[in-house]
Amino acid sequence: MSDRLPVFPLSTVLFPGLVLPLHIFEERYRALVRELVAKSEGTPHEFGVVTLRHGSEVAPDPGEDGAAPAPLVAAADLYEVGCTAELRHVTELPDGRFDIMTVGRRRFSVLSIEQGAEPYLTANVQWLPEDDEPSPAAQLLAPRVLTAFRTYLELLRPNSEVLEQVPDDPTVLSHLIAATAQLTVEERQMLLATPDTAGRLRSELRILTREAGLLARVRAVPVPLSDLARPASPN
Template sequence: MSDRLPVFPLSTVLFPGLVLPLHIFEERYRALVRELVASSAETPHEFGVVTLRHGSEVAPDPGEDAAPPQPLVAAGDLYDVGCTAELRHVTELPDGRFDIMTVGRRRFTVLSVEQGAEPYLTARVRWLPDEEEPSQTAQILAPRVLTAFRTYLELLRPNSEVLDQVPDDATVLSHLVAATAQLTVEERQMLLAMPDTASRLRAELRLLNREAGLLARVRAVPVPLSDLARPASPN
């Protein structure tokens, strides 16, 4: 079974439970926000966030003398797995723009991208199942990932407060690590698409150990940083 969902292509990867603030200035997305706000309480006030493989769907805000928006992206420009953003707070500005606060809610697979009567992009999506409870394997992996994450953060930001509040839930932890570690878009997208929490935690353990090893090398070996450079994430 598939559902039709309005989608907002972005250069970031949204995870369930993570906050995503957005400034809405293009008219097609203003229309989307207005429709969501006006919809009934029984209708989910959410839209899909799908990550762009390259380029940008939304141009930088050019002000009042804006050129017409660029054409909507094609299906091949988008990753296959996205996450819905649920509206939590909307502030309408005097000129009709919006500042919105959203929270990631549920994951989906894009089956097809459509341009219908709406000014914004829509997609046929299939919802990805969520685990009711993390598996026993995930519960075993979670403290190991948390330890590796603390080590990574201490190397990345010495003498700073590290994880004041630690999630008790293994799935929530897996999403937090995926969203906050300095990973590439491709790596984040891979983690979003993982079939279950245990698989995501296992992959994160490998990534965190790799990143911690790289950071340790940067500190211990007097070589130019360019020799150890990795592609930077645009997030």
């Protein structure tokens, strides 16, 4: 069974449980925010965030004849898996723009993209299952991945406070690492689309081990004396 969902194409990857602030200035998405705010309390105040493969987040201006704006992207411009953003806080600015705070909620697979009567894109989506109870494999992997993540962060930002508060739930941990590590969009998208927590943690362990090795080698390379002798840049 599929559901129809408003879609917001972005250049970022949203994960369940992670915060995403947005500044809404296009009229099509202002209309979407107004519709979400007007929904009743029992209805989910959420829209789908789908990552762009290529293209722009900003739509071209409508033609001089006042026709409706052209579709922002085609289905081929988007990745197949996205995550809903639940509206948590809305600030309307004097000129009609919005600053909103959202939180990632549910993963979904895009079945089709439509430009219907609404000014924004919609998609027919199929919800992806989440682990209600992490598997024994995920429970065993979580401490190893957390240790690898701490090592990675220490190499990335030496002498900084590393992960003061760590989630106990392996699924939450896997989403946190995927969202905060310095990964490519393709890697983040791969992790979002991974079906289960254990698979996501395995991939993260492999990626973090690779990245920590690269960071360690970079830090071990001595700085040439000629570089130290150069005058400091005024910028």
